[in-house]
Amino acid sequence: MAIVLIGAPGAGKSTVGKRLARKLGRSFVDVDARIEEVIGKPVAEIFADEGEEHFRRLEEEATIELLGSHEVISLGGGAVMNPAIREALDGHEIIWLKVSIGQASRRVGMNTVRPLLLGNVRGRLIELLRERTPVYEQLATQVVETDGRGSSEVADQLVAERLPAEDAE
Numbered sequence: 001m002a003i004v005l006i007g008a009p010g011a012g013k014s015t016v017g018k019r020l021a022r023k024l025g026r027s028f029v030d031v032d033a034r035i036e037e038v039i040g041k042p043v044a045e046i047f048a049d050e051g052e053e054h055f056r057r058l059e060e061e062a063t064i065e066l067l068g069s070h071e072v073i074s075l076g077g078g079a080v081m082n083p084a085i086r087e088a089l090d091g092h093e094i095i096w097l098k099v100s101i102g103q104a105s106r107r108v109g110m111n112t113v114r115p116l117l118l119g120n121v122r123g124r125l126i127e128l129l130r131e132r133t134p135v136y137e138q139l140a141t142q143v144v145e146t147d148g149r150g151s152s153e154v155a156d157q158l159v160a161e162r163l164p165a166e167d168a169e
């Protein structure tokens with residue numbers, strides 16, 4: 001069973017996932033990063049050159065494959081909208097990193113290009129989250145608030161919350 005991080009762009013899936021895996025001594029993969037590595041260009045360029053539908057097919061294939069081979073996995077922000085991916089997530093530990101629109105906008109503003117947020121980061125996030133929040137909520141087996149807390153703090157909390165379950169194994 002993998003630990004899977006879901007949530008909005010800017011929630012911290014990539015950053016927290018990497019830290020969490022390191023703290024637990026488990027293997028880690030970020031699906032966006034893996035697609036970029038295999039295709040040889042950034043997600044934004046795949047969107048621009050081949051279109052979103054093509055990216056979503058790559059995302060489906062990569063996510064389903066990586067779920068079977070890695071212990072901590074950070075999904076792309078929109079992956080949970082794909083029914084085939086939702087089905088593949090069944091039985092895994094799903095952590096929803098929650099973030100407010102304000103914090104997510106500030107975080108992605110500082111970071112690399114996100115094709116779906118181009119033009120109006122805040123407005124696009126509001127639209128995306130209106131559709132996605134109920135899905136994140138439904139899939140999550142654990143929810144963590146990330147507003148006002150650094151990625152290391154979030155990862156520490158996740159490790160702490162796992163300890164009782166692991167001791168009982």
Ligand SMILES: Nc1ncnc2c1ncn2[C@@H]1O[C@H](COP(=O)(O)OP(=O)(O)OP(=O)(O)O)[C@@H](O)[C@H]1O
Nearest residue numbers: 009010011012013014015077107111146149150151
């Ligand atoms: N808890 C946090 N507090 C402050 N900044 C954070 C936190 N988590 C992540 N960040 C910063 O916010 C930015 C976005 O984080 P990250 O890339 O991990 O988000 P993501 O959820 O993977 O987004 P995407 O869906 O676009 O891949 C990065 O610059 C990261 O350093």
Ligand SMILES: O=C(O)C1=C[C@@H](O)[C@@H](O)[C@H](O)C1
Nearest residue numbers: 009032043076077078115116
């Ligand atoms: O929110 C989304 O739909 C996306 C988020 C990123 O992780 C990438 O997967 C891509 O930019 C699409």
Ligand SMILES: [Mg+2]
Nearest residue numbers: 013014032074
């Ligand atoms: Mg990411």
